Structure formats: structure tokens, C-alpha cells
Amino acid sequence: MGQISNVYDVPETTAMECRVSGRIALERATVEIHHYRFRGPQGGVFRSRRGFLDLALSPRPGTPQGAYPAIAGSAPQPLGDIIFIPANQELETEWGEGEQTSVCCAFDRVDVDGEGHILDSAALEASLDVRNVYVRDALQRLAREIENPGLCSALLAEAIWTELAIELHRYLMRPREASPGSLSRLSTTQLRRIDEMIDRPGRLPTIAELAKLCDVSTRHFFRIFRASTGRTLAGYATEKRIDRAKQLLSSPRPAVKEVAWRCGFETPAAFSAAFRRSVGITPMEFRQSRKH
Structure with a gap:
């Protein structure tokens, strides 16, 4: 040209x-x-x-x-x-x-x-x-x-x-x-974008990635995320992913290992352990309970 x-x-x-x-x-x-x-x-x-x-x-x-x-x-x-x-x-x-x-x-x-x-x-x-x-x-x-x-x-x-x-x-x-230094809460739009990243299959986004997404510093993100949700990022993400897993396990398909992948857990064993800590029963036991 x-x-x-x-x-x-x-x-x-x-x-x-x-x-x-x-x-x-x-x-x-x-x-x-x-x-x-x-x-x-x-x-x-x-x-x-x-x-x-x-x-x-x-x-x-x-x-x-x-x-x-x-x-x-x-x-x-x-x-x-x-x-x-x-x-x-x-x-x-x-x-x-x-x-x-x-x-x-x-x-x-x-x-x-x-x-x-x-x-x-x-x-x-x-x-x-x-x-x-x-x-x-x-x-x-x-x-x-x-x-x-x-x-x-x-x-x-x-x-x-x-x-x-x-x-x-x-x-x-x-x-x-x-501006980033004065924000005390995440906006509804910022929280929606965070949820969208957490909901993606694969590993959890890092604090640095989410801070960049929200156009704030990493240190400030720690403060405003907790102020906005009352949770740590790890606790918040686990709760969301377990809720997503419950929805998927309420049907006969997909397989538990696919549910684990869709919900961002690295292995079915890690998913099963996190699910049991949160719900009190294994993913398979939860699926069986949904049949009744």
C-alpha cells in the first residue's frame, strides 16, 4: 500500500x-x-x-x-x-x-x-x-x-x-x-466482568488479571473486592463454581469429570474434594440425590 x-x-x-x-x-x-x-x-x-x-x-x-x-x-x-x-x-x-x-x-x-x-x-x-x-x-x-x-x-x-x-x-x-485510588466499591459492570472471567472453563484468573480488567492496582483490588463481596477472591470463585456445578449435576449428563473441567477445576479429584467441603457430599452423591 x-x-x-x-x-x-x-x-x-x-x-x-x-x-x-x-x-x-x-x-x-x-x-x-x-x-x-x-x-x-x-x-x-x-x-x-x-x-x-x-x-x-x-x-x-x-x-x-x-x-x-x-x-x-x-x-x-x-x-x-x-x-x-x-x-x-x-x-x-x-x-x-x-x-x-x-x-x-x-x-x-x-x-x-x-x-x-x-x-x-x-x-x-x-x-x-x-x-x-x-x-x-x-x-x-x-x-x-x-x-x-x-x-x-x-x-x-x-x-x-x-x-x-x-x-x-x-x-x-x-x-x-x-479514579482507581479513590474507588471504595466495584461497580455492577466490574462485578459482571469478574463473574464472566471466573465462569470460563480452565484456571481461575489471577488477582493481577482481574485488577487490570477493573483498571485498578492489584493492592487496591484486594480492598475493594472484599468490600464489595464480603469474600476473598478464592472463596467467592469457589462458591460460584460450586453453584455452577450443582446446576450441571442436576442432570444425568455431562459426566462428573466434564463438570469438573467446565467449572474450572484442574482435576476431577480436586473438584470432588472442593465440592465435598462445600456441600458435604461428593458430586456423584449429589447427582444421585437429584433423581429422587
Whole structure:
């Protein structure tokens, strides 16, 4: 694919080379894979006519940092691997020499409700390091769809973009006073997402994985999980999985060893021991009792 980007106006300079290796044009956004080569330290003011979202698929060279001149008294801050720059918003940036690959998106608006929200200074600063696992996942999926398109690729990409727009909007518009350090309880949405991860077959998710899912530190997750559920993670997960096992054991099928796997236990023996501690009888005895 050529050198010209449809996402933003790439400056014509010998100090930077941008190659566009793939593109997908959606109804509300354009998404491209960019390969950059920077010859020497870089710096300047970035501004785009449309909203700009960038996930660095490889490390950003040097020590990248940025600041919005519109925020009075703001100092440059490190750029994360996901950055969002609102349309027509100037961002002063600096970064180093080297190469980088990114998935870049351009779109007219980030809100999905048509209200055209204005970002305050706290949200603008948060946009320079977007820490949201769902935004990250959606961008990675769009990159894979560009590189390896398949059946109904455009339709799937539109669906992924809709999810991305919603998650980015939520991230940007959440009250900054409800940041990770000040949360005292998990939200209903966070608890639902935790339950979904616990309900998956296989090993239990780690504290670090769930903390990342909820966009909080591991230490803070310990506190707010217990405050929200009254349980430790291990106790909460075991209770949920035993409840799921009871539902499955209420029917003649599947086999006990499959129930163990579906409910996340590593072995049937481990499942049987946990079930007996919780219920007082073995899984097979419980299934037999359901027949009467």
C-alpha cells in the first residue's frame, strides 16, 4: 500500500517515514496499520481534523512524552502505548529515534449518544495513556482483521469499532474523582466482568488479571473486592463454581469429570474434594440425590 495515510496528514520530512501497510474504511472511522521510521530525535505539535486513536504495536522509540498547550500549567507526561487526541486539539510531543508500528484510527466523534461531550483537563491528560483493557483488545482485533481479513470482515470490523467507541467514551467521560485510588466499591459492570472471567472453563484468573480488567492496582483490588463481596477472591470463585456445578449435576449428563473441567477445576479429584467441603457430599452423591 502507498505512503499516503487517510487517517491524518503525514508531514513530508526526511526525519520521518510513514508506510501504510493496510487499511479498512468503516462507516464512522478509518483504521490503518502504520510503520514509522524516525531518523533522530523527534518533536513537534500534532493536530488532526478528526479524532485520532493510536495503539503502539511495538515500543515507542525513546522516552515519548506529550502535553496539551490548552491545559494551563500542564507539564509533559509520558505517553502510553494507547493515546487518544481529540479532533483539532493540539498536542506537543517528543520522542526518540527508531522504528515503530501502530494501529491508527481516525473518526469524527468519540461519543455514541450524539451529545458531543467536551473533555475536561483531567480527561485530556488521561487520554495520553488510555488504560482500558477493552479498548486495547478492540484495537488489536481491528489490526488482525486488517492483516488477515476473512468472511464478513467489514461487518465484523464495524461491530468491533462500535464496541471500541463505547468503551473509549466510557473511559474518557468517567469522573476522574472516581479514579482507581479513590474507588471504595466495584461497580455492577466490574462485578459482571469478574463473574464472566471466573465462569470460563480452565484456571481461575489471577488477582493481577482481574485488577487490570477493573483498571485498578492489584493492592487496591484486594480492598475493594472484599468490600464489595464480603469474600476473598478464592472463596467467592469457589462458591460460584460450586453453584455452577450443582446446576450441571442436576442432570444425568455431562459426566462428573466434564463438570469438573467446565467449572474450572484442574482435576476431577480436586473438584470432588472442593465440592465435598462445600456441600458435604461428593458430586456423584449429589447427582444421585437429584433423581429422587
